[in-house]
Structures are given as C-alpha cells and as structure tokens.
Amino acid sequence: MAKTSTEELRKVFAKYASKGGDPNQLSQCELKELIEKEFPNVPKASTIDAVFKEMDKNNDGEVSFEEFEAVMAKLMG
Ligand SMILES: [Ca+2]
Numbered sequence: 001m002a003k004t005s006t007e008e009l010r011k012v013f014a015k016y017a018s019k020g021g022d023p024n025q026l027s028q029c030e031l032k033e034l035i036e037k038e039f040p041n042v043p044k045a046s047t048i049d050a051v052f053k054e055m056d057k058n059n060d061g062e063v064s065f066e067e068f069e070a071v072m073a074k075l076m077g
C-alpha cells in the first residue's frame with residue numbers, strides 16, 4: 001500500500017476494531033492483525049507491543065482512531 005488516505009485508514013481501522021470488544025477501539029490483538037495483514041512492510045512481531053504503547057496515548061489499553069491515525073501517519077511518512 002503506497003499512499004494511504006485518512007478515509008482508507010478509517011476503513012481499515014473499522015474493519016479490525018469491530019472484531020471484538022469495543023467496535024470503536026483497537027485492542028492489541030486487533031492492532032497486531034491489522035498491521036500483519038494490511039501493512040506487512042511495517043516492522044512487526046516484537047515491535048507490535050512498542051507500536052501499541054506509542055499509539056495508546058491515554059493508556060486505556062485500547063487504541064482509538066485518533067490515536068491510530070497519528071502514529072500511522074508518522075510510520076508511513
Ligand atoms: Ca475492538
């Protein structure tokens with residue numbers, strides 16, 4: 001995936017966030033699946049924990065779209 005728009009990010013976020021728990025929040029498992037399937041070029045496995053922690057600004061254990069978008073924008077330049 002080359003350039004990803006906010007709209008595309010929103011679709012991807014919704015697809016994975018809705019798998020379990022709160023449909024508007026990504027759990028760590030959901031984030032892992034999202035990155036592995038949609039962004040395989042993002043460094044993975046051992047760094048998912050770090051990415052999740054970086055995204056979860058308010059430390060509630062889940063990632064909202066705003067938290068997700070801020071870090072993805074940075075990861076993708
Ligand atoms: Ca969820």
Ligand SMILES: [Ca+2]
Pocket residue numbers: 055056057058059060061062063064067
């Ligand atoms: Ca959060």
